[in-house]
Amino acid sequence: MGESVEREGALDLLATATRLAASGPEARLVLRVRPAGVAAASSAFGVDLPTMPCRAERAGACAALWLGPDEWLLLAPAADEGCVAAALEDGLAGHPHSLVTASHRQTAVVVDGARAAALLAIGCPLDLDLAAFPVGMCTRTLFAKAPIVLWRQGVARFRIEVWRSFAPYLWQVLDGGLREGLAE
Amino acid sequence: MLLIPCPWCGLRPEIEFSYGGEANIARPADPAALTDEEWGAFLYLRTNPKGRHAERWRHANGCGRFFNAVRDTVSDFFETTTKPGELPPSGGKS
Numbered sequence: 001m002g003e004s005v006e007r008e009g010a011l012d013l014l015a016t017a018t019r020l021a022a023s024g025p026e027a028r029l030v031l032r033v034r035p036a037g038v039a040a041a042s043s044a045f046g047v048d049l050p051t052m053p054c055r056a057e058r059a060g061a062c063a064a065l066w067l068g069p070d071e072w073l074l075l076a077p078a079a080d081e082g083c084v085a086a087a088l089e090d091g092l093a094g095h096p097h098s099l100v101t102a103s104h105r106q107t108a109v110v111v112d113g114a115r116a117a118a119l120l121a122i123g124c125p126l127d128l129d130l131a132a133f134p135v136g137m138c139t140r141t142l143f144a145k146a147p148i149v150l151w152r153q154g155v156a157r158f159r160i161e162v163w164r165s166f167a168p169y170l171w172q173v174l175d176g177g178l179r180e181g182l183a184e
Numbered sequence: 185m186l187l188i189p190c191p192w193c194g195l196r197p198e199i200e201f202s203y204g205g206e207a208n209i210a211r212p213a214d215p216a217a218l219t220d221e222e223w224g225a226f227l228y229l230r231t232n233p234k235g236r237h238a239e240r241w242r243h244a245n246g247c248g249r250f251f252n253a254v255r256d257t258v259s260d261f262f263e264t265t266t267k268p269g270e271l272p273p274s275g276g277k278s
Contacts, residue, residue: 053192053247068247069192125185125197139193141200142245 018113018181020174022167023159027081028102029074030067031088037095044091045074045084056138056151065138065151073149073161078103107167111158111174115181120150120158122177130155144173186260190243191251191267204240206230207252234258241265 033041035051042048047059049072056065062084065073076084081103088099111119117128123144126133138151146169149161162170186198212218212226231237237257242250252270254263 053194068249071248125199140246140248141196147245 018111018115018119018178020171020178021110021112022171023108023110025078026103026108027074027076027078027084028106028161029076029081029085029088030100030102031072031074031097032070032099033092033095033097034070037092037097040091040095041072041088041097044087047074054137054139056136065149067140067149073102104164106161106163109160109162109167109170109174110153111160112154112156114156116156116158119174119177119181123173124148124150126150128152143170146170188241188253188262189265190246190249191265191270192247192249193243196243196246200243200245202242202244204242204250207238207240236263 031041031049038049038051042064045062045064047062047064048057049064050057050066052066053069054066056063061077062080063075065075067073074084074088081101085099085101092099113119120128120143123146124141126139126141133152135152135154138149140147140149142148143150143160143162146162146166148166148170151159151161153159160170187195188198188201189195190201209226212222215223215226218226235256235258236254238252238254240250241253242248249267251265251267253265255261256263
């Protein structure tokens with residue numbers, strides 16, 4: 001993780017009331033399985049894997065994000081990584097699948113505040129209007145030059161999953177956007 | 185910005201996609217039986233039409249899936265996009 005992302009606490013600029021925060025460690029698994037195995041994976045993970053494109057489901061501290069028609073990003077507390085992976089392997093014993101731990105490959109940045117969508121629009125080509133990108137929607141996309149997974153957790157709260165090597169870049173672009181907003 | 189309808193994700197910006205070349209080119213069952221000319225034609229010769237073109241695209245920075253599209257090479261208009269193995273609504277090849 002780059003040093004700029006490891007900054008303590010959140011960068012809070014009152015002028016825009018929009019904050020960036022680096023999230024702590026978390027267990028991340030990428031699951032690929034055919035439709036026949038989705039029910040088994042859902043019960044093993046404890047979250048119903050969304051089958052509607054570009055939707056995320058949460059249950060407790062865990063979440064399942066739809067990435068593709070047979071591909072999900074599973075998030076869980078960092079301490080549960082081993083048991084979540086073991087439970088999924090057990091539950092999917094009869095189904096061909098791929099389960100890859102990606103906890104250390106990516107990190108997350110949370111953009112929170114009234115102008116969160118406007119801030120993201122400086123690098124994200126998607127329409128982030130609530131009608132086009134409702135709460136609970138998630139998708140792989142691009143932010144400036146970095147591939148990300150964008151998840152709208154609330155009307156004005158987004159979570160960005162980004163590969164660690166892109167994280168300082170992503171942070172600096174967002175931070176620059178905030179400062180420009182402040183200067184206006 | 186050109187919006188391309190991904191069969192799974194809906195209308196998405198062009199920057200998320202990568203082009204996959206002409207669609208519906210079947211790999212010869214027994215390449216060793218082909219002449220060099222026939223193999224060369226399979227590898228390199230494409231229709232390159234002016235107008236309606238069946239082609240493959242991949243939603244590389246989205247759901248990551250390949251799909252088929254019919255695009256007008258003059259206007260860039262996407263007539264239809266379909267999941268692999270599906271026929272377009274108008275029938276015929278996509």
